[in-house]
Amino acid sequence: MSIDLSLYLVTDPVLCGERGVVDVVREAVAGGVGIVQLRDKTATDAQIVDQLIELSDVIDARAALVVNDRLDAALEARARGARVDGVHLGQSDTSVERARELLGPDAIIGLTANTAAHLDAVRALPPGTVDHLGVGVIRPTDTKPDHPAPLGIEGFRAFAELSELPCVAIGGVGIDDVEALRDAGAAGIAVVSALCAADDPRTEARAFRRRWRGAASVPRVLSIAGSDPSGGAGIQADLKSIGANGGYGMAAITALTVQNTQGVRAVHVPPADFLRAQLDALSVDIDIDAVKIGMLADAAVIRTVTAWLDDARPPIVIVDPVMVATSGDRLLEEDAEHALRDLLRRADLVTPNLLELAVLADTVIADSWPAAIADAERLSADIGVAVLIKGGHLGGDQSPDAFVDATTATVQQFPGTRIDTDATHGTGCSLSSALATQRALGKEWPQAVIAAREWLRESLRAGAELQVGRGHGPIDHFAGSRARGGIDTSPTRDEVVTQWWEHISAIRADIDELPFVRALADGTLDRGAFTHYLAQDALYLSGYARVLADAARLAPTAKEQAFWANSAHGSIVGELELHAQWLTPDEGVSDGTFSATPSPTTTAYLDHLRSSAYGGDYAQLIAALLPCFWLYTDLGLRLGEGHFGDFARSMTHPYASWLRTYADESFAEATQQAIEYVASAAAASDGEGRMRMLRAFEASARHELAFFAEPLRHESCVSALSRSSAAPEAKMV
Ligand SMILES: Nc1ncnc2c1ncn2[C@@H]1O[C@H](COP(=O)(O)OP(=O)(O)OP(=O)(O)O)[C@@H](O)[C@H]1O
Numbered sequence: 001m002s003i004d005l006s007l008y009l010v011t012d013p014v015l016c017g018e019r020g021v022v023d024v025v026r027e028a029v030a031g032g033v034g035i036v037q038l039r040d041k042t043a044t045d046a047q048i049v050d051q052l053i054e055l056s057d058v059i060d061a062r063a064a065l066v067v068n069d070r071l072d073a074a075l076e077a078r079a080r081g082a083r084v085d086g087v088h089l090g091q092s093d094t095s096v097e098r099a100r101e102l103l104g105p106d107a108i109i110g111l112t113a114n115t116a117a118h119l120d121a122v123r124a125l126p127p128g129t130v131d132h133l134g135v136g137v138i139r140p141t142d143t144k145p146d147h148p149a150p151l152g153i154e155g156f157r158a159f160a161e162l163s164e165l166p167c168v169a170i171g172g173v174g175i176d177d178v179e180a181l182r183d184a185g186a187a188g189i190a191v192v193s194a195l196c197a198a199d200d201p202r203t204e205a206r207a208f209r210r211r212w213r214g215a216a217s218v219p220r221v222l223s224i225a226g227s228d229p230s231g232g233a234g235i236q237a238d239l240k241s242i243g244a245n246g247g248y249g250m251a252a253i254t255a256l257t258v259q260n261t262q263g264v265r266a267v268h269v270p271p272a273d274f275l276r277a278q279l280d281a282l283s284v285d286i287d288i289d290a291v292k293i294g295m296l297a298d299a300a301v302i303r304t305v306t307a308w309l310d311d312a313r314p315p316i317v318i319v320d321p322v323m324v325a326t327s328g329d330r331l332l333e334e335d336a337e338h339a340l341r342d343l344l345r346r347a348d349l350v351t352p353n354l355l356e357l358a359v360l361a362d363t364v365i366a367d368s369w370p371a372a373i374a375d376a377e378r379l380s381a382d383i384g385v386a387v388l389i390k391g392g393h394l395g396g397d398q399s400p401d402a403f404v405d406a407t408t409a410t411v412q413q414f415p416g417t418r419i420d421t422d423a424t425h426g427t428g429c430s431l432s433s434a435l436a437t438q439r440a441l442g443k444e445w446p447q448a449v450i451a452a453r454e455w456l457r458e459s460l461r462a463g464a465e466l467q468v469g470r471g472h473g474p475i476d477h478f479a480g481s482r483a484r485g486g487i488d489t490s491p492t493r494d495e496v497v498t499q500w501w502e503h504i505s506a507i508r509a510d511i512d513e514l515p516f517v518r519a520l521a522d523g524t525l526d527r528g529a530f531t532h533y534l535a536q537d538a539l540y541l542s543g544y545a546r547v548l549a550d551a552a553r554l555a556p557t558a559k560e561q562a563f564w565a566n567s568a569h570g571s572i573v574g575e576l577e578l579h580a581q582w583l584t585p586d587e588g589v590s591d592g593t594f595s596a597t598p599s600p601t602t603t604a605y606l607d608h609l610r611s612s613a614y615g616g617d618y619a620q621l622i623a624a625l626l627p628c629f630w631l632y633t634d635l636g637l638r639l640g641e642g643h644f645g646d647f648a649r650s651m652t653h654p655y656a657s658w659l660r661t662y663a664d665e666s667f668a669e670a671t672q673q674a675i676e677y678v679a680s681a682a683a684a685s686d687g688e689g690r691m692r693m694l695r696a697f698e699a700s701a702r703h704e705l706a707f708f709a710e711p712l713r714h715e716s717c718v719s720a721l722s723r724s725s726a727a728p729e730a731k732m733v
């Protein structure tokens with residue numbers, strides 16, 4: 001067997017405490033420990049032999065098993081049928097040559113070493129005598145009272161560079177040392193107290209493995225679901241969603257459907273044992289970061305998955321309780337619905353649509369969104385698990401979702417305008433696997449929901465263009481990554497302009513759909529909301545002008561310096577004059593000074609701009625300043641062109657003169673100039689600098705969206721938010 005030294009458990013009977021060494025080893029191996037060393041300085045040889053036999057049974061070849069010092073006990077345990085892979089010897093223990101002779105060429109033999117003299121001694125041995133070195137201690141530790149002076153990370157690095165053999169770092173290693181030691185050349189990390197004294201050794205072992213893989217590692221996400229050969233739903237959709245959201249996708253197939261965009265023609269359910277075999281093959285081999293469960297077909301499949309979850313205990317489990325396809329065809333036998341409940345209790349999140357919610361909450365289909373949330377609260381309380389209730393089947397022009405967790409009394413709403421499309425086949429499958437991936441990337445639930453929904457909405461918008469099938473077509477899972485493709489390949493100035501505009505297309509579309517923008521265009525916008533907006537805009541512009549002045553300060557040429565200084569002047573004078581014209585004293589203005597206080601949205605936007613200026617990175621700063629120019633000019637232009645209806649161009653529109661300023665020609669010219677400066681800076685920058693610019697640009701675009709959304713949210717604060725979501729990406733409409 002090829003051994004994985006990356007996470008090496010050394011047992012300590014005292015630290016394992018009452019639950020015992022065997023229990024800790026069982027859990028740690030389930031969490032991904034690749035090699036276990038039984039170390040017990042006080043036990044007799046006979047006791048060691050018994051423990052090795054028991055551990056060999058528990059480990060069941062999923063990890064290597066070695067014993068500290070006791071060569072004779074290893075041989076005796078082997079003679080009694082235990083699988084003992086080798087020994088770990090100290091400098092003063094039995095000779096490694098003798099151990100190799102007695103244990104044979106395939107045994108694993110480790111040796112403690114920490115000085116140049118130790119390395120010389122190893123070099124003098126016949127090749128193949130020692131497999132790896134245990135090098136330490138790294139930090140002072142109580143588990144080895146007689147330890148030598150700690151090496152520290154740098155001492156370890158120096159030693160590992162000299163060594164021809166793989167070096168495992170041992171002694172006082174904590175989880176925060178993992179990456180540094182890996183980068184210092186460690187073949188693995190050996191831990192004692194970090195796992196033996198952990199509350200939950202399995203979870204802790206997983207955390208170590210994840211750190212070893214690196215913070216930027218791609219999460220491994222498993223879909224347990226049915227096959228949809230048309231590729232829009234089921235495992236095919238899941239794999240695309242996982243990939244598009246940045247994960248590595250795996251799939252264990254519960255059922256095969258004969259399906260296209262028009263409907264399901266037949267279902268074939270392979271034997272449940274075969275599914276279990278698929279699942280076991282994965283969990284014994286791969287660290288699974290998250291599981292998404294979809295179509296389960298019948299009760300036998302449900303029970304199989306439930307039993308596997310109990311054994312494998314994956315860290316994140318999302319169940320999409322699929323019962324009926326978009327086409328209306330059943331995907332779960334009716335009598336299996338009660339078995340499902342048992343499975344749901346093992347999930348971290350359940351994502352029913354309105355019909356599934358009604359079945360699970362044992363009630364009629366909710367006829368309003370508040371009724372659906374109330375049902376979801378009851379379901380969540382009943383199963384003790386968070387519920388994401390999906391509003392795709394709600395009538396009307398909205399498609400909201402809500403995250404409901406009765407155990408923490410949380411109801412968090414995710415409003416969203418319904419996208420006008422027939423391409424909705426597999427939205428539920430796609431959302432749940434995107435969520436599993438986002439969560440496995442480390443986001444908390446609300447952030448994971450925001451990210452998954454944003455991706456889903458972008459994919460929904462692009463779905464119709466795929467023109468797949470005659471029925472409900474699929475969403476375009478890769479619409480976003482396709483649009484963003486090439487951003488990292490040194491684009492020209494013109495390419496930057498096209499790519500960045502495309503990059504914020506979803507945000508732009510969301511702005512267009514905002515009730516505030518719609519009402520502003522058709523003249524129905526309530527005067528209170530309008531003046532609230534203007535007061536915030538005025539506050540914003542005075543802050544914006546100061547940041548524009550920062551851009552002038554940092555500009556590399558006199559021409560650019562003049563441009564930003566001029567813009568600062570324009571922003572403060574022109575706009576404030578305009579607002580003075582619209583805002584009466586009781587609306588926050590008197591004698592040209594504003595008494596209104598900035599809303600959290602305004603503050604957040606200005607903070608983002610100021611922090612972009614603070615770093616002194618001119619390119620990043622002007623990227624952050626650009627959306628205010630670009631989005632307003634674009635909106636003004638389209639209002640003027642009748643994109644939002646003809647009334648927006650009419651002189652009788654209540655806000656006609658205000659609307660026209662945004663279509664102002666000199667403002668459009670300034671915008672063009674700003675775009676050119678930013679695009680030139682981006683094209684001249686390296687990949688990383690361009691990424692920083694794009695992120696600053698995108699963040700500002702999001703702040704613009706939040707800014708436009710705020711006046712009406714402020715007016716009708718309907719969402720019962722238990723956690724504040726002042727973050728602009730919350731996109732509260
Ligand atoms: N036309 C739409 N516009 C915007 N969002 C939508 C639309 N249709 C569905 N959604 C969103 O898609 C997700 C899936 O919701 P839905 O209620 O359709 O689930 P589902 O019925 O389980 O889907 P499926 O039919 O794929 O099983 C939710 O986030 C929902 O808000």
Ligand SMILES: Cc1ncc(CO)c(N)n1
Pocket residue numbers: 225226227228233234235257259294295322324325326331425426427428429
């Ligand atoms: C295989 C499969 N799973 C789930 C759904 C739900 O959309 C579907 N249509 N097909």
Ligand SMILES: [Mg+2]
Pocket residue numbers: 320322323353428429
């Ligand atoms: Mg569904």
